[in-house]
Amino acid sequence: MKSMKPYIAVLRLRLLNGMQYRAAAFAGVATQFFWGFIYVMIFQAFYAQSQTNQPISLEELVTYLWLQQSFLAFIMLWFRDNELFDLITSGNIAYEWCRPIGIYEFWYSKLLAQRLSSALLRCFPILFIACLLPQAYRMTLPPTIQTFLLFCIALILGLLVLVAISMFIYISVFITLSPMGSLLVFGVIGEFFAGMVVPVPLMPSWLQKIVYIMPFHLTADFPFRVYSGHIPNGDAIQGIVIQLLWLIVLVVLGKVAFSQVMKKVIVQGG
Amino acid sequence: MKLYFNYLILLFKSQMQYKTSFWLLSIGQFLVPFSAFAGLYFLFERFGQIKGWDFYEVALCFAIIHMAFALSECFARGFDNFSSLVASGNFDRLLVRPRTTFIQVLGSKFEFTRVGRLLQSVIVLGWAVNNLSIDWNLIKLVTLLLMILSGVCIFTGIFILAATLCFWTIQGLEIVNIFTDGGREMAQYPLNIYQKWVTRFFTFVIPFGSVNYLPLLFLLGRAREHEILYMLTPLMGIVFLIPCLLVWLFGVRHYQSTGS
Numbered sequence: 062m063k064s065m066k067p068y069i070a071v072l073r074l075r076l077l078n079g080m081q082y083r084a085a086a087f088a089g090v091a092t093q094f095f096w097g098f099i100y101v102m103i104f105q106a107f108y109a110q111s112q113t114n115q116p117i118s119l120e121e122l123v124t125y126l127w128l129q130q131s132f133l134a135f136i137m138l139w140f141r142d143n144e145l146f147d148l149i150t151s152g153n154i155a156y157e158w159c160r161p162i163g164i165y166e167f168w169y170s171k172l173l174a175q176r177l178s179s180a181l182l183r184c185f186p187i188l189f190i191a192c193l194l195p196q197a198y199r200m201t202l203p204p205t206i207q208t209f210l211l212f213c214i215a216l217i218l219g220l221l222v223l224v225a226i227s228m229f230i231y232i233s234v235f236i237t238l239s240p241m242g243s244l245l246v247f248g249v250i251g252e253f254f255a256g257m258v259v260p261v262p263l264m265p266s267w268l269q270k271i272v273y274i275m276p277f278h279l280t281a282d283f284p285f286r287v288y289s290g291h292i293p294n295g296d297a298i299q300g301i302v303i304q305l306l307w308l309i310v311l312v313v314l315g316k317v318a319f320s321q322v323m324k325k326v327i328v329q330g331g
Numbered sequence: 332m333k334l335y336f337n338y339l340i341l342l343f344k345s346q347m348q349y350k351t352s353f354w355l356l357s358i359g360q361f362l363v364p365f366s367a368f369a370g371l372y373f374l375f376e377r378f379g380q381i382k383g384w385d386f387y388e389v390a391l392c393f394a395i396i397h398m399a400f401a402l403s404e405c406f407a408r409g410f411d412n413f414s415s416l417v418a419s420g421n422f423d424r425l426l427v428r429p430r431t432t433f434i435q436v437l438g439s440k441f442e443f444t445r446v447g448r449l450l451q452s453v454i455v456l457g458w459a460v461n462n463l464s465i466d467w468n469l470i471k472l473v474t475l476l477l478m479i480l481s482g483v484c485i486f487t488g489i490f491i492l493a494a495t496l497c498f499w500t501i502q503g504l505e506i507v508n509i510f511t512d513g514g515r516e517m518a519q520y521p522l523n524i525y526q527k528w529v530t531r532f533f534t535f536v537i538p539f540g541s542v543n544y545l546p547l548l549f550l551l552g553r554a555r556e557h558e559i560l561y562m563l564t565p566l567m568g569i570v571f572l573i574p575c576l577l578v579w580l581f582g583v584r585h586y587q588s589t590g591s
Contacts, residue, residue: 099517246362
């Protein structure tokens with residue numbers, strides 16, 4: 062356990078650092094509200110005249126959308142650390158080698174802290190107000206306390222999976238040397254398969270099959286549907302096991318890929 | 332104008348120095364609206380219609396707004412990145428040159444990678460028009476072009492307003508994204524599917540309604556009376572640019588250098 066200490070220190074420092082940007086967080090909250098309203102209205106319009114029963118009720122969907130907005134920092138792949146990109150493209154990566162700690166773990170805790178601090182600042186005001194909105198827009202509470210606990214576990218595991226995925230973006234920058242390009246391609250694909258564009262239950266069934274094979278839906282779609290009770294508790298536990306397996310696979314693969322690119326790294330000048 | 336084209340050629344050359352980056356970005360820019368469009372398609376596959384609009388009608392709306400957005404991001408990118416110019420104090424350099432600040436900022440950046448986005452919206456537009464039974468005539472064609480032009484003017488106007496704010500705040504404001512990205516996202520659908528207050532705000536304050544809803548009624552032959560009025564509404568978007576420019580000039584006059 063002793064070897065974890067520096068990473069936890071990094072996590073704490075970054076967390077405190079991220080909490081300083083309160084004005085940015087406030088602006089973020091306002092923006093997220095606007096998006097939330099727009100999405101809710103679009104789906105209300107879609108549901109208004111649909112005769113057939115949809116696989117997810119409007120009420121569950123509204124909750125789903127608000128959760129998306131409040132935990133945006135947990136699920137968006139484009140949420141990035143420009144410092145790390147600069148390290149790679151400018152060649153300052155050489156300094157990172159001098160540190161007596163694993164770079165993969167170091168970056169992982171950095172990225173984790175960044176997302177945590179951003180979400181902690183933003184999620185509570187959004188969740189609080191979303192629960193008080195007029196009926197049509199209101200976010201519902203989870204049906205039982207067990208569901209809520211499962212949601213918390215799923216959300217945290219989802220975040221860990223997401224950071225593991227985002228590490229691959231940074232690894233790919235070693236090869237492409239184009240941070241924005243890598244980010245864009247990863248971001249668009251990841252977000253689509255995480256149900257950010259169309260909620261997963263509303264996708265056609267052939268697409269859902271593809272979504273369930275990939276890890277992206279575990280980060281956003283899965284915890285949010287656990288929350289509203291759309292995924293029953295029994296299945297939720299099964300899903301959490303899958304999350305754990307994916308997390309292990311992604312971290313191991315990430316470490317292997319990372320050490321591969323590090324072997325070939327060309328320090329770009331000085 | 333000649334100066335502006337010189338700027339463009341220079342920027343194009345510099346961006347082509349990083350070829351992998353250029354292509355990756357272009358592909359990415361193609362993918363972004365593509366995933367949004369795929370989302371639209373799947374939603375219509377499930378629901379069939381939205382408040383009486385069918386898929387191709389909304390696709391037309393989608394294509395026009397995305398095309399306008401891509402074009403204005405191409406051209407007015409300089410205003411989008413303006414905060415860095417003010418924060419670094421480099422805006423002083425523009426002020427001493429014997430040209431208007433407007434054209435210099437406009438020419439300071441040009442995103443050629445937005446071509447990907449543009450291409451995508453052109454394809455969607457073609458597809459939508461092909462599947463809609465509109466009896467085309469000259470007036471309708473002009474209306475379509477006006478809609479796109481009007482959209483470009485509105486987005487550019489918002490970029491300029493956001494840039495002007497930087498004169499006072501130094502920092503760029505994330506909240507402006509509500510009107511650019513948010514406006515784009517919202518205007519993908521005909522405006523009447525939203526609640527009244529949203530519709531009103533985006534018709535009379537920021538005239539997105541005059542790009543995607545009112546002239547669309549005319550194009551689809553849904554406007555019963557005063558057809559000519561519906562046809563001319565895109566002009567509102569062009570008018571929107573005028574106060575934005577005035578605010579810009581006002582901002583330039585009140586500019587205080589950060590001195591760094």
